Amino acid sequence: MILCSVVNQLLRLRTDEKGAVSVMMGFLLVPLVGFLAIGFEVSNWYLITRSMQNAADAATVAAAINNGANYDVEARAVAAQYGFVNGASNVSVAVTNTAACPGGGNSCYSVTISGYTPLLLSQIVGFQGDANFNGTLEKKLSAAAVAKQTTVPQEVCLLALASSGAPQGIRTNGAPTGNMNGCDSMSNTAAQCNGSNLGLGISFAVGSNNGCGAKQMSSPALTDPYYYLASNIPALSSSGCAGNYPQESKHGNSYTVAASNQRTGTLNLSAGNNFLCGDQLLTGDVTINTPVGQPAVLIIENGQLDLNGHTLTTSSGSAVTLVFSGTNGSYMHAPTDNTNGSGGVLDITPPTTGTWKGVAIYQDPSLTTGVDVSAAGNSPTWNVTGLVYMPHASLTLKGAIDKSTFGKSCLVMVADNFQISGTGGVLKTDIGQCGQAGLTMPTAKIPGGAVLVL
Known part of the structure; x- marks a missing residue:
């Protein structure tokens, strides 16, 4: 009897699953x-x-x-x-x-x-x-x-390309009154300002940078931002000059040139390209008229524009780009005033649209001789809006340059090198107004922060 009870208990135990989870949890x-x-x-x-x-x-x-x-x-x-x-x-x-x-x-x-x-x-x-x-x-x-x-990008209004190897693209000596009105400058070589920082904002330079600007910064050299426009200059054979380029000659204290090259009164230009051959001598004030809304290009081939103490101005509503083209040699390819500072005025408003938008004065970059300007802003006075492009010129700035009568407050000058003295300076260039004038300004680059890349 006892044996049967034990067997029954063992059989129930074998089939009893109570506590199985506890055993598994233990393991x-x-x-x-x-x-x-x-x-x-x-x-x-x-x-x-x-x-x-x-x-x-x-x-x-x-x-x-x-x-x-x-x-x-x-x-x-x-x-x-x-x-x-x-x-x-x-x-x-x-x-x-x-x-x-x-x-x-x-x-x-x-x-x-x-x-x-x-x-x-x-x-x-x-x-x-x-x-x-x-x-x-x-x-x-x-x-x-x-x-x-x-x-x-930081816009600059004074760019010295220094392609000639000029050791100092921007230099001044004894110019305590020179004032760039906060304009930023760039020299593809060194910049050296003695006696005054010229009122420059940031002075960028590839080489040494001494005394110029409220702040000096190094920068890689800038490539010529306007060279490409040269492709729009017509071939010499299309000008009609046929190799005939009357040149000025000096008689006593005055200059003269062939009657065909003497200008006074009104100069009416057609839309597009207009050609003048050889030196152009003003014998009186000249007003340039162009079709309203149709800018003109005045191409002076193998000649200078001698204001001769007079005023050349674009009328209200007119717009013109002065282009100096031709060949290297004995020719002068620039605006001048051979009366030794007697009051000539260059007052140019450029087009705001089209191929030459924002360009006031353009020297063909193939020209390397007869391109220097010795007294910009003084002899003659410059009232210019837009771009003054003289890539191989040594431009000596002696007087103040203001905006044109009917133009915006925008002036950008590009030259091989700048020599600034006396009261040499430019108007305060307004970046927004350069846009309104149609001009895209050259830019140097300044550190602007950092970004994670990994």
Whole structure:
């Protein structure tokens, strides 16, 4: 009887499933705790790494913006503000300004922050970390960021191309009253201002930059931004000059030229290209009229424009571009006043539309002789809106240049080199008004911040 009872109890026990889950949980408890430990640990590592990444991002941007000899000091100072102090608590903040850039080159800035954090529950599953400091197992964490410096265009109204190799594209001697009215300048070689900074805003230069502008900055050389316009100058064979270029001759203290080349009164130009051959001598004031809304181009081939003490002006509603073309040799290709400062005035308003928009005076860049101007703004006086382009000329600025009577407050001068003395200066150029005048100004580039690239 007792035996039967025992057998029955054993049979019930065999089929009884009560407590099975508890047994299974006993077997699974150890790996479950391990997974929870790893999950907690990894989450902690992620939070620390995320903080490191924020610090690295901010530090590398700061280094790129600094762009100076102490860029690394600035980067580490920013990282310290996030709690990552270089050399403290096994933290390393590595900084370089020669990192590889994604687009090529090695001029990017990089910050790498690394450090260690003690292991907590992850040791339960046997994880030993990356280092042992004083008996404490620790995990190494790191974050890195790469940034590059960005630039913004800065319009300049005085550009010295210095293609002749002039050692100083912009130079002044004894010009304490010269005033560029905040104009920014650019020299493809050096800039040297003695006695005055000329009232320049930013003076950009490829070489040394001494005394010019309220601020001096280095810049890569600028390519000629207006050379392309030369393709619009008609071939010499189309001018009708047929090699006949009357030239001025001096008689006593005055100059004369063939009657066909003497100008006074009204000069009516048709829309498009108009040609004059040889030296043009004003014998009285001249007003240029062009069709309303149809700009004209006045091409003076192998000749100068001698104001001879008189005024050449565009009438209200008229617009003209003066182009000097021809061949190198004994010819003069520029506006002049051979009366030695007796009051000639060049008052030119350029077109605001079309091929020559914004261009007041343009010397063919193939001309390298007879292109210099010795007393711009003084003999003659210049009242000019828009671009004055003399890429191979040495332009000596001796007087103040103002806007044209009917033009905008915009003046951009491009020459091989500038020599500025006395009261040499320009009106305050308004970038917005240059746009209204149809002219796109040349631009240098200045640091404008930084952007993360990795």
